[in-house]
Amino acid sequence: MNKKNSATMDKKVSADLKSKEKFEFPHSLIIIFLLICVAAILTWIIPAGEYVRFEDPTTGRLIVDPNSYHRIERMPASIFDIFTAIPRGLNEAGWIAWMVLIIGGSFHVIESTKATRALIGKFMNKLRGSKGVYLLPVLMLPFFLLPAITGNGESMLAFLPLGILIARSLGFDAMTGLCIVTIASSTGYTTGLFSPFSTGTAQSLCGLPTFSGLWFRAIGAVLLFSACSFWVIKYALMIQKDPSKSYCYELEQSIGNNEEDYSIVELTTRRKICLVEFLFGICMIVYAALAGWDFKTRFPAIFLIMAVVIGLTAGFSPNKLAEEFVNGAKMVLVGALVTGFSKGIGVILTDANIIDTIVYGLSSIVVGLPKQIGAMAMLLVQSVLNCFIISSSGQAAATVPIMSPLGDVLGLTQQTVVMAFLYGDGFSNMLLPMNASIMGACAISGITYPQYLKRAWKHYISYMIIGFIMLFIAATINLGPF
Incomplete structure (x- = not known):
């Protein structure tokens, strides 16, 4: 009987394991590849078409003639095109992929000096518990405001390792750190307070x-930051009560509890110097973001300088420094690849000339709706279009000249049209696997894309509700140009 029971139990365990394997969520690279395949299938279904574009003599920007859409020869993607889209996408997203690798490698060098751990062990443990939870909005505010002011969301990747380190030191997890930096910065970028790429181009x-x-966007910014803070605090309280409810519990278990490490690492003079150098480097990054430096090359360069200077100050040999850098880069390699794979979707759609057809079809849906409903429909249309045109300035150039006259037909002010674009572009960016910033953040943090989605969708739903309310009010009061 015992043998039979044992055999029965083995079969049950085996069945359970097979069941878990059956429902295992696909790897991020598989998800992106499937989306590339879907894009290729769409090129056989959606007819090719384009708008006539001409150069504005004043600004030099390409302007779309909204009445010029016409069909052109179909150019569907072949099976070979699906695979060539990947290296082409990697080429287009090269700067983001390299930035992720350099930031991951550099911060690993900095963290391996244990200078930040020593500082955390000295001060942060005092903030554990309920005090630490309500400190989170204060930590989030700078990451919310920087993209809102500069329009530079990608540069916030540089701060993610620090955000995760602080979150863990307060007794939370990597997901909390990702919320502090990435979700807060994505929310701030959506507000478009002073963004030259989204707001400036659209207006x-x-x-x-x-x-x-600005006054109306500022009201929206306050509401969005409040919603963001609410969800982050709620999540932090949940895992504080029961750490096993962490959305990345396995990641935290694999890293282990570093609470003891923080308390036993001594804050030596050498580590104090490293911390001063690290602080100076962070200040340089903030200054570069505010001054509008070329973040594609200068941000990674600042991190490289920090890694070399801090590593040598800590007493690392050149070989030790290089080894730690490579170890850090290995940890984020998958995310760097995902950023390039995601660009392959746009490559397929652009080559087939179906993006303008999608814009034309979706914009036609808005015609004839009451203006309040039309404003909210514009948000939804822009959200869908963002799946095909990830770049904010690119989406503005492709869609706003078409939505602008549609707004006139609906009785909407141009300021309302701009708000619909900002919210439609920004909110959906938080969920899309084609968004290199999101996938780069997942790579740096070690959080999988499904784990990230489990957290981000709640933000997205609440943001959409806020966006609908703001657009309803804007359409009702006929929001003016000032």
């Missing part, structure tokens, strides 16, 4: 004064 195409309507 110039609508003939509005640059950064006009």
Whole structure:
């Protein structure tokens, strides 16, 4: 009987394991590859078409003639195109992939000096518990404001390792650190307070004064930051009560509890110097973001300088420094690849000339709706279009010249059209695997994309509700240009 029971138990365990394997979520690279395949299938279904574009003599920007859409010869993707789209996408996203690798490698060098751990052991443990939870919005605010002011969301990847380190030191997990930096910065970018890439481009195409309507966007920013803080605090309280409910519990278990490490690492003079150098480097990154430096090359360069200087200050040999850098880069390699794979989707759609057809079809849905409903429909249309045109300035150039006259037909002000674009572009960016910033953040943190989605969708739903309310009000009051 015992043998039979044992055999029965073995079969049950085996069945359970097979069941778990059956429902295992696909790897991020598999998800992106499947999306590339879907894009290729769409090129056989959606007819090719384009709008006529001409150069604005004043700004030099390409302007779309909204009445010029016409069909052109179909150019569907072949099976070979699916695979060539991947290296082409890697080439287009090269700067983001390299930035992820350099930041991951550099911060690993900095962290291996244990200078930050020594500082955390000295001060942060005092903030554990309920005090630490309500400190989170204070930590999030700078990451919210920087992209809102500069329009530079990708540069916030540089701060993610620090955010995760602080979150763990407060007794939380890597997901909390990702919320502090990445979700807060994504939310801030959505507000478009002073973003030259989204707000500036869209308003110039609508003939509005640059950064006009700031008061209304500021109200939206306050509401969005409040919603963001609410969800982050709620999640932090949940895992504080029961750490096993962490969305990345296995990751935290594999890393282990470093609480003891923080308390036993001595804050030596050498480590104090490393911390001063690290602080100076962070200040340089903030200055570079505010000054509008070329973040594609200068941000990674600053991190490389920090890694070399801090590593040598800590007493690392050149070989030790290089080894730690490579170890850090290995940890984020998958995310660097995902950023390039995701660009392959746009490559397929652009080559087949179906993006303008998608824009034309979706924009036609808005015609004839009441203006309040039309404003909210514009948000949904822009959200869908963002799946095909990830770049904010690129999406503005492709869609705003078409949505602008549609707004006139619906009785909407141009400022309302711009708000619909900002929210439609920004909110959906938080969920899309084609967004290199999101996938780069997942790579740096070690969090999988499904784990990230489990956290981000709640933010997205609440943001969409806020966006609908703001657009309803804007359409009702006929939000003006100032």
